[in-house]
Amino acid sequence: MSPTRSAVITGVGVVSPQGIGADDYWKALCQGRSALARIDREGCENLPLRIAGLVRGFDAEEYVEPRYLVQTDRFTHFAMAAAELAMTDAGLTPQPDDPFQVAVVTAAGSGGGEFGQRELQHLWAEGPRHVGPYQSIAWFYAASTGQISIRGGFKGPCGVVASDEAGGLDALAHAARAVGRGTDAVLAGAAEAPIAPYSMVCQLGYPGLSTTDDPDRAYRPFGSDAAGFVPAEGGAMFVVEDASTARRRGARTRARIAGHTATFTGAARWADSREGLAHAVRGALAEAHCAPDEIDVVFADALGVPEADRAEALALADALGEHAERVPVTAPKAGFGRAHCGAPALDVAAAVLALEQGLIPPTPHTEDCPYGLDLVIGHPRPAELRTALVLSRGLMGSNTALVLRRA
Amino acid sequence: MASEITYEELATLIKARAGVQVTVDELADPGCMFLDLGVDSLGVLGVLSDLENRYGVSIDSSDLLGRPVAEFLQTVNSTVKAGA
Numbered sequence: 001m002s003p004t005r006s007a008v009i010t011g012v013g014v015v016s017p018q019g020i021g022a023d024d025y026w027k028a029l030c031q032g033r034s035a036l037a038r039i040d041r042e043g044c045e046n047l048p049l050r051i052a053g054l055v056r057g058f059d060a061e062e063y064v065e066p067r068y069l070v071q072t073d074r075f076t077h078f079a080m081a082a083a084e085l086a087m088t089d090a091g092l093t094p095q096p097d098d099p100f101q102v103a104v105v106t107a108a109g110s111g112g113g114e115f116g117q118r119e120l121q122h123l124w125a126e127g128p129r130h131v132g133p134y135q136s137i138a139w140f141y142a143a144s145t146g147q148i149s150i151r152g153g154f155k156g157p158c159g160v161v162a163s164d165e166a167g168g169l170d171a172l173a174h175a176a177r178a179v180g181r182g183t184d185a186v187l188a189g190a191a192e193a194p195i196a197p198y199s200m201v202c203q204l205g206y207p208g209l210s211t212t213d214d215p216d217r218a219y220r221p222f223g224s225d226a227a228g229f230v231p232a233e234g235g236a237m238f239v240v241e242d243a244s245t246a247r248r249r250g251a252r253t254r255a256r257i258a259g260h261t262a263t264f265t266g267a268a269r270w271a272d273s274r275e276g277l278a279h280a281v282r283g284a285l286a287e288a289h290c291a292p293d294e295i296d297v298v299f300a301d302a303l304g305v306p307e308a309d310r311a312e313a314l315a316l317a318d319a320l321g322e323h324a325e326r327v328p329v330t331a332p333k334a335g336f337g338r339a340h341c342g343a344p345a346l347d348v349a350a351a352v353l354a355l356e357q358g359l360i361p362p363t364p365h366t367e368d369c370p371y372g373l374d375l376v377i378g379h380p381r382p383a384e385l386r387t388a389l390v391l392s393r394g395l396m397g398s399n400t401a402l403v404l405r406r407a
Numbered sequence: 408m409a410s411e412i413t414y415e416e417l418a419t420l421i422k423a424r425a426g427v428q429v430t431v432d433e434l435a436d437p438g439c440m441f442l443d444l445g446v447d448s449l450g451v452l453g454v455l456s457d458l459e460n461r462y463g464v465s466i467d468s469s470d471l472l473g474r475p476v477a478e479f480l481q482t483v484n485s486t487v488k489a490g491a
Contacts, residue, residue, distance in 0.1 A: 065426075066422075066426035066427070066428070067425060067426035067427050067445060067446075067450075068426070069426055070423075070424065070425060070426035070450075071426070071449065071450075126460075129456055129459065129460055130456075130460060132424070132453050132456075133449040133450075133452040133453045133456070134449055134453065136449065137449070
């Protein structure tokens with residue numbers, strides 16, 4: 001990142017199973033509430049995946065104009081809504097006179113499964129002439145970047161990060177680099193909607209998927225009784241801006257993006273992810289000029305697969321030394337599931353709020369932690385928080401660490 | 408038997424397939440173009456294929472965005488009539 005330009009977060013937009021909007025999300029996280037429930041959607045009843053985090057009470061028409069609604073999947077509705085919320089939070093409006101100064105970067109892995117399934121059903125039931133033309137764009141994992149950019153007229157260096165779940169963090173790093181190279185503001189983040197029949201079937205092959213039928217026991221990351229992970233829908237978008245540009249226009253800085261590193265260690269090779277994640281943490285700390293003991297809280301990847309949880313704890317010990325035993329670690333997503341690329345974006349939203357509020361939200365459901373970590377469970381924990389470390393690993397082998405500093 | 412497609416029906420179809428609310432007066436204006444209404448090429452294609460499926464005809468799809476809406480409807484109606 002350029003020494004003269006630095007990237008700050010000025011807007012946070014959340015669409016999650018724990019609420020819509022950053023305030024509702026934060027309130028639910030601090031209450032340690034669980035949003036995990038049986039999947040009750042049509043066509044999903046007879047699949048072996050029973051529990052997930054579903055976004056309830058989301059009225060797409062409230063956030064997305066009809067002409068975009070007809071051509072987009074639910075995952076793009078989430079992204080467009082989160083982007084709108086983030087822009088409102090940042091007080092950022094479209095810049096018709098200077099469209100090249102604003103960009104959009106998103107990550108997605110699941111794509112538009114619900115829309116795609118509907119059109120494929122038309123294909124096989126009625127024939128190719130009955131497939132709607134918007135199928136050509138709606139299923140595509142790049143759709144959210146495209147539609148947010150078209151709606152707002154944002155013509156800066158837009159991009160789509162395809163790097164597995166950790167892409168939710170990589171999108172923010174991509175945005176920070178764009179800001180470093182001269183773009184004033186970037187809408188960055190990730191949202192997913194993988195709880196529809198076709199998308200769910202695509203996930204059934206993941207060995208780490210929890211098929212437990214009890215919302216309280218399905219996802220207990222770091223617990224001695226961890227039984228895998230549950231998926232979720234939703235995500236978060238952010239306004240990432242150059243610090244001095246933000247200051248000039250009187251925007252409130254919510255956090256600074258201080259460091260990032262991504263590595264790759266292969267699909268579902270959790271023991272190997274230890275080395276990859278440790279390397280990512282060291283790299284992110286180095287870029288942030290941050291000593292290990294400056295990390296005040298860790299938002300863990302928390303897969304809920306014992307081998308992966310152990311590897312994450314060991315990676316923290318490798319990268320942070322003795323500080324790994326002392327630093328509070330939390331995984332609020334235990335209360336609502338993993339929204340794939342949206343999961344680390346939602347963790348960043350939680351980390352920004354934690355830094356602001358001096359409060360660490362707990363890890364719901366999990367009752368113990370046999371890995372020597374100070375896992376925050378039960379109640380939120382007040383703490384002086386200046387620096388947060390957010391971790392994410394993808395099922396396909398990506399490992400990313402992001403360091404955030406308090407504004 | 409196929410009957411003439413009206414501006415009302417076209418407006419309903421545009422709303423359903425392209426998500427754009429338009430009035431009959433707008434559509435009937437001889438200079439009105441799809442792009443002016445905010446209907447993009449994929450939206451027009453959706454309207455076109457819907458009509459083709461409904462009437463079992465193949466409608467000339469060249470230069471959809473370059474032709475006024477009124478001309479488009481004329482083509483549709485003459486094709487449907489010829490095909491009926």
